[in-house]
Amino acid sequence: MQIPSEMRQWVLARRPVGLATEEDFRLETAAVPEPGPGEVLVRTQYLGVAPVMLRYMTNNTDFERDLEIGDVMHGRGVGLVVKSNNPHWQPGDLVYARLRWREYAVFDDDPYYIPMRMGHPDLKWSYGVGTLGNNGFTALIGMREIGRVSDGDQVLVSGAAGGVGSNCAYVAKALGAKRVVGIAGGPEKCQLLTERLGFDAAIDYKASGVESAIDAQFPEGVDVFFDNVGGELLDQVLARIRRHARIVICGRISEYLKDPADYHRHRNLYRIGLMDGKLEGFFVDDYRERYPEFEAVLADWIRAGKLVPHEDMLEGLEQMPAALIGLYDGTNAGVRLVRIDPTADQGR
Amino acid sequence: MQIPSEMRQWVLARRPVGLATEEDFRLETAAVPEPGPGEVLVRTQYLGVAPVMLRYMTNNTDFERDLEIGDVMHGRGVGLVVKSNNPHWQPGDLVYARLRWREYAVFDDDPYYIPMRMGHPDLKWSYGVGTLGNNGFTALIGMREIGRVSDGDQVLVSGAAGGVGSNCAYVAKALGAKRVVGIAGGPEKCQLLTERLGFDAAIDYKASGVESAIDAQFPEGVDVFFDNVGGELLDQVLARIRRHARIVICGRISEYLKDPADYHRHRNLYRIGLMDGKLEGFFVDDYRERYPEFEAVLADWIRAGKLVPHEDMLEGLEQMPAALIGLYDGTNAGVRLVRIDPTADQGR
Numbered sequence: 223m224q225i226p227s228e229m230r231q232w233v234l235a236r237r238p239v240g241l242a243t244e245e246d247f248r249l250e251t252a253a254v255p256e257p258g259p260g261e262v263l264v265r266t267q268y269l270g271v272a273p274v275m276l277r278y279m280t281n282n283t284d285f286e287r288d289l290e291i292g293d294v295m296h297g298r299g300v301g302l303v304v305k306s307n308n309p310h311w312q313p314g315d316l317v318y319a320r321l322r323w324r325e326y327a328v329f330d331d332d333p334y335y336i337p338m339r340m341g342h343p344d345l346k347w348s349y350g351v352g353t354l355g356n357n358g359f360t361a362l363i364g365m366r367e368i369g370r371v372s373d374g375d376q377v378l379v380s381g382a383a384g385g386v387g388s389n390c391a392y393v394a395k396a397l398g399a400k401r402v403v404g405i406a407g408g409p410e411k412c413q414l415l416t417e418r419l420g421f422d423a424a425i426d427y428k429a430s431g432v433e434s435a436i437d438a439q440f441p442e443g444v445d446v447f448f449d450n451v452g453g454e455l456l457d458q459v460l461a462r463i464r465r466h467a468r469i470v471i472c473g474r475i476s477e478y479l480k481d482p483a484d485y486h487r488h489r490n491l492y493r494i495g496l497m498d499g500k501l502e503g504f505f506v507d508d509y510r511e512r513y514p515e516f517e518a519v520l521a522d523w524i525r526a527g528k529l530v531p532h533e534d535m536l537e538g539l540e541q542m543p544a545a546l547i548g549l550y551d552g553t554n555a556g557v558r559l560v561r562i563d564p565t566a567d568q569g570r
Numbered sequence: 571m572q573i574p575s576e577m578r579q580w581v582l583a584r585r586p587v588g589l590a591t592e593e594d595f596r597l598e599t600a601a602v603p604e605p606g607p608g609e610v611l612v613r614t615q616y617l618g619v620a621p622v623m624l625r626y627m628t629n630n631t632d633f634e635r636d637l638e639i640g641d642v643m644h645g646r647g648v649g650l651v652v653k654s655n656n657p658h659w660q661p662g663d664l665v666y667a668r669l670r671w672r673e674y675a676v677f678d679d680d681p682y683y684i685p686m687r688m689g690h691p692d693l694k695w696s697y698g699v700g701t702l703g704n705n706g707f708t709a710l711i712g713m714r715e716i717g718r719v720s721d722g723d724q725v726l727v728s729g730a731a732g733g734v735g736s737n738c739a740y741v742a743k744a745l746g747a748k749r750v751v752g753i754a755g756g757p758e759k760c761q762l763l764t765e766r767l768g769f770d771a772a773i774d775y776k777a778s779g780v781e782s783a784i785d786a787q788f789p790e791g792v793d794v795f796f797d798n799v800g801g802e803l804l805d806q807v808l809a810r811i812r813r814h815a816r817i818v819i820c821g822r823i824s825e826y827l828k829d830p831a832d833y834h835r836h837r838n839l840y841r842i843g844l845m846d847g848k849l850e851g852f853f854v855d856d857y858r859e860r861y862p863e864f865e866a867v868l869a870d871w872i873r874a875g876k877l878v879p880h881e882d883m884l885e886g887l888e889q890m891p892a893a894l895i896g897l898y899d900g901t902n903a904g905v906r907l908v909r910i911d912p913t914a915d916q917g918r
Contacts, residue, residue, distance in 0.1 A: 284813065284845075452840060465632065471843035487835035492800060495819035495851040496632075502850070503843035 229254045231324035232295045232542050237280050240479050241550050247543040254326045261328045262311045264301025266321050267566040270351035270559050271546045273475050295323040300350035316340040318350045323542050338513050342521040347567050352557035353531040358520045360506050361389035364470040368502050369446040373398035381450025383411040385557040391420035392529040403439045407552045414555050433458050451476045453486040460490035463497050471503040532556030577602045579672035580643045580890050585628050588827050589898050595891040602674045609676045610659045612649025614669050615914040618699035618907050619894045621823050643671040648698035664688040666698045671890050686861050690869040695915050700905035701879040706868045708854050709737035712818040716850050717794040721746035729798025731759040733905040738796055739768035740877040751787045755900045762903050781806050799824045801834040808838035811845050819851040880904030
């Protein structure tokens with residue numbers, strides 16, 4: 223393969239205040255890096271976006287390296303190895319890693335990169351930034367390791383049409399859940415939940431009467447709540463948990479743009495104690511040693527038709543800022559990702 | 571042993587509004603029950619009291635049978651078998667069970683009674699309502715099963731001088747905790763924590779500056795918070811949890827007497843997600859199949875001097891209402907219990 227001398231990359235131009243705008247990013251041309259000793263050069267195939275990436279821009283996470291103005295944006299994606307000075311990797315290998323927003327990237331054995339060999343190149347490579355990557359792993363960890371979903375559980379998911387949420391019903395059902403209900407915004411997304419994403423029912427949070435809708439869907443209360451939204455909605459669900467309920471704290475998109483002084487104050491936290499329940503957060507990277515196991519489980523479910531990934535694909539590196547910003551306008555459905563290499567998947 | 575024909579018992583005279591008063595109970599004389607087929611008659615040796623028992627009086631728990639006015643008060647204690655129509659029990663056996671507030675009681679194989687044979691009659695029988703009973707089991711379950719305390723953890727306990735709390739430092743240390751700090755009210759209790767109850771330091775919640783005191787004791791943040799108090803204090807600790815912290819919800823004595831409308835609204839719940847932490851409640855009876863294991867672990871620690879039970883013993887069935895009410899005035903220290911049989915422990 224011919225490796226060009228130059229590539230495009232997105233750098234942080236300015237720290238956003240609240241929601242980012244396109245002006246907070248700058249598209250640059252840079253030299254394609256030459257891999258040093260132990261390093262691997264990949265051509266970026268797909269990059270994912272997630273709400274948390276907005277916080278990378280203000281160095282407001284505990285788990286990502288700080289960004290200076292002018293640094294290439296953090297991001298994870300699927301890369302095709304094109305050159306390797308590392309005995310573990312050969313040209314043609316597919317890897318999922320912290321590649322950043324650029325057309326070519328290098329990584330080495332530093333665990334920071336979380337390089338994971340994609341074990342199922344027969345399946346769509348793009349799944350590596352979706353159902354066979356962080357989105358799917360997060361759904362699986364949340365439902366299985368944290369939520370301990372098993373036979374007969376009645377499960378509620380917020381942000382159900384999102385990248386993680388769109389995998390949640392399939393995962394919960396595969397683990398034995400009796401019923402999975404999703405919460406999303408607007409009738410179109412709600413239709414998607416039940417028609418394409420495996421949910422038994424949908425609740426429109428933009429319509430009135432969310433609390434009575436939850437009551438109607440869960441007359442016995444909620445066993446597992448997989449929460450991507452936080453805030454007031456979490457409080458409303460706390461009021462409706464069943465004995466031994468598990469609340470999986472995955473995300474909190476309703477408050478990522480707010481000042482901490484404006485965060486919701488929860489009335490119903492006491493119900494965790496009263497109902498002998500659990501409320502637990504988790505970080506997908508803490509499970510990195512088990513990624514191959516998770517990937518195998520999810521790939522089996524895809525092949526068996528138990529899990530149907532739903533992709534919201536944008537085309538071209540130039541779409542990255544819009545892809546991220548758009549996660550906050552509530553319109554995306556499924557796993558949002560960007561195809562960086564127009565020839566991606568041709569080797570499949 | 572001569573069994574009398576009559577005994578004394580406390581019945582519910584009136585439902586309390588807020589904190590109970592002595593007038594809400596009535597001491598009655600009743601016939602000592604004759605055990606029917608499969609039933610066992612015991613002479614009550616010791617009865618325990620716990621804050622939650624106030625809620626029995628208004629039928630405000632999910633796990634205790636409803637009480638009508640005139641019913642004998644619920645309660646658990648240690649009984650000495652004096653007559654048995656059940657092949658599993660012989661006169662002279664010691665049992666921990668739901669005996670209610672009376673001098674003699676019957677039970678049978680109904681799991682409601684949770685009858686547990688006391689496996690360590692060489693140790694003080696009174697421990698059966700304390701460290702070798704629900705108080706100790708609760709500390710052990712909370713620290714080990716829920717809090718997963720292990721080597722190096724820095725642990726904070728609220729209600730640290732209480733029945734459960736007084737076991738907490740010993741249990742956490744035996745599990746490997748590096749440091750255990752207790753919160754209690756007033757200088758006398760704080761002195762007790764460090765001099766008698768195994769805590770490394772004490773924080774007086776009645777003094778000013780509780781938050782800065784927690785900061786000073788936990789410059790790196792709290793790994794495990796064992797909470798008996800709830801409300802505002804829980805919020806203050808949420809602000810100070812460390813990554814992967816575990817908050818064990820054991821009790822919520824600060825709010826048991828409040829109307830739900832007046833419960834504290836938590837500002838800092840979002841930190842569970844941010845710090846990938848956990849907040850979990852539990853119910854000791856859900857672990858009843860493991861009581862013999864717990865009892866053995868705790869008895870070993872007592873014999874090894876790693877756990878020193880601290881008892882707050884009152885004398886005589888007539889003290890039961892005062893023993894319970896007094897739990898709410900903040901003066902008791904250690905496991906509060908009442909000796910019902912003046913000859914208790916003589917067979918030891």
